[in-house]
Amino acid sequence: MKGLRRYLITSAIFVIGYLLAQYYKPKPTDWSTSYLKEDKIPFGLYILYHQMEHFFPGAKITVSGLPLYNTLKDNHSNNCSYLLISGGLELDKTGCEELLKFAGRGNRVFIAAFDFGKFISDTLKLQTGSSFNFAKQKKTRVNFVNPQLKSTTGYTFNKGIGDQYFSKFDTSKVTVLGKDAEGHVDFIKYTIGKGALYILPNPQLLTNYNLLDPLGAEYAGKVLSYLPASGTIIWDEYNTRGNTEDQSVLRVIFGHEQLRWAYELALIGLVIFVLFEMKRRQRIIPIIEPLKNSSVEFVELVGKVYYQQRDNRDIAQKKINYLLEYIRTNYHLKTTIIDQEFKTALALKSGAGDAAVNALFKTINQVTEGVGVNDALLIDLNQKIEQFYKQAK
Numbered sequence: 556m557k558g559l560r561r562y563l564i565t566s567a568i569f570v571i572g573y574l575l576a577q578y579y580k581p582k583p584t585d586w587s588t589s590y591l592k593e594d595k596i597p598f599g600l601y602i603l604y605h606q607m608e609h610f611f612p613g614a615k616i617t618v619s620g621l622p623l624y625n626t627l628k629d630n631h632s633n634n635c636s637y638l639l640i641s642g643g644l645e646l647d648k649t650g651c652e653e654l655l656k657f658a659g660r661g662n663r664v665f666i667a668a669f670d671f672g673k674f675i676s677d678t679l680k681l682q683t684g685s686s687f688n689f690a691k692q693k694k695t696r697v698n699f700v701n702p703q704l705k706s707t708t709g710y711t712f713n714k715g716i717g718d719q720y721f722s723k724f725d726t727s728k729v730t731v732l733g734k735d736a737e738g739h740v741d742f743i744k745y746t747i748g749k750g751a752l753y754i755l756p757n758p759q760l761l762t763n764y765n766l767l768d769p770l771g772a773e774y775a776g777k778v779l780s781y782l783p784a785s786g787t788i789i790w791d792e793y794n795t796r797g798n799t800e801d802q803s804v805l806r807v808i809f810g811h812e813q814l815r816w817a818y819e820l821a822l823i824g825l826v827i828f829v830l831f832e833m834k835r836r837q838r839i840i841p842i843i844e845p846l847k848n849s850s851v852e853f854v855e856l857v858g859k860v861y862y863q864q865r866d867n868r869d870i871a872q873k874k875i876n877y878l879l880e881y882i883r884t885n886y887h888l889k890t891t892i893i894d895q896e897f898k899t900a901l902a903l904k905s906g907a908g909d910a911a912v913n914a915l916f917k918t919i920n921q922v923t924e925g926v927g928v929n930d931a932l933l934i935d936l937n938q939k940i941e942q943f944y945k946q947a948k
Contacts, residue, residue: 659748
């Protein structure tokens with residue numbers, strides 16, 4: 556027990572020390588793109604979501620976790636804005652049609668995404684391109700077309716933010732709202748019925764990383780200024796979240812690196828403890844002699860007794876009785892009268908054939924009617940009985 560206590564104390568000190576080191580070490584920056592309102596990582600939307608009241612002081616902010624069609628099908632208002640920020644959209648035909656109907660009733664739709672999906676791209680005849688150059692890696696400079704929003708120096712972003720633009724669109728239906736330094740259109744508006752659809756191909760312009768920069772925050776505020784400051788703003792959560800939510804039982808543990816390491820170390824420690832205890836306490840397994848087959852020895856003994864007595868008639872009669880019992884059990888035939896009808900029925904049921912059955916019972920008659928049974932007759936009887944067993948079915 557003293558060794559076990561020492562092992563447990565040492566393991567506990569090691570685990571606690573490792574957890575403290577992991578807890579206080581600098582966390583690496585997570586550059587993954589989530590676009591989730593609760594994420595504080597560079598490409599999350601924590602700042603934007605918590606500044607919505609500042610951007611829209613007179614609006615009511617609601618979050619929708621339902622598919623777009625379910626959210627908008629019963630919405631009959633005409634002073635509402637739908638905000639959708641995501642890396643990519645996969646709206647079906649009904650969702651796309653419902654979105655356009657919603658905008659046609661006098662509402663506003665704002666979409667910021669890299670990929671707009673098949674139905675939106677086909678319906679609006681949109682194609683996107685990118686001006687990012689891996690060799691030069693120049694910073695992107697964008698600006699607005701509206702003189703009231705246009706900056707004299709423009710807005711410059713690094714890390715490829717703002718590189719995507721619209722390479723193809725229907726100029727007869729589109730109002731250009733923004734361009735980059737090379738003249739590519741990167742912010743457009745569709746007038747649909749009484750409402751409007753605004754599309755921005757660079758959702759990272761609205762993330763935490765960009766809003767921490769004063770120029771980035773100014774650009775985001777001007778982009779969102781096209782939406783009315785009053786009414787209701789629906790924050791789309793369904794298309795943004797996608798499959799990032801983990802529904803497993805251990806999602807809390809695996810969602811935090813320190814807890815995940817603690818869980819894995821606990822499992823490793825448990826395995827080491829079990830192996831250590833097995834090595835210390837396992838006893839020597841005794842060698843158990845296998846049981847002897849006494850039935851074989853019994854048969855050999857009985858055979859020797861019969862061989863020494865040389866009673867061939869008794870051996871032959873026992874084999875005949877066993878054969879008749881086999882016939883009664885398996886073929887349900889009476890063996891009290893051995894006539895030709897019995898032999899024919901036995902040959903038919905057993906499948907051994909008339910010749911084999913007749914030869915068998917001919918030898919049996921020689922044994923039962925004869926005075927003595929010599930070795931040759933006993934061997935002949937045994938061979939015919941064994942042949943019958945092989946041919947019988």
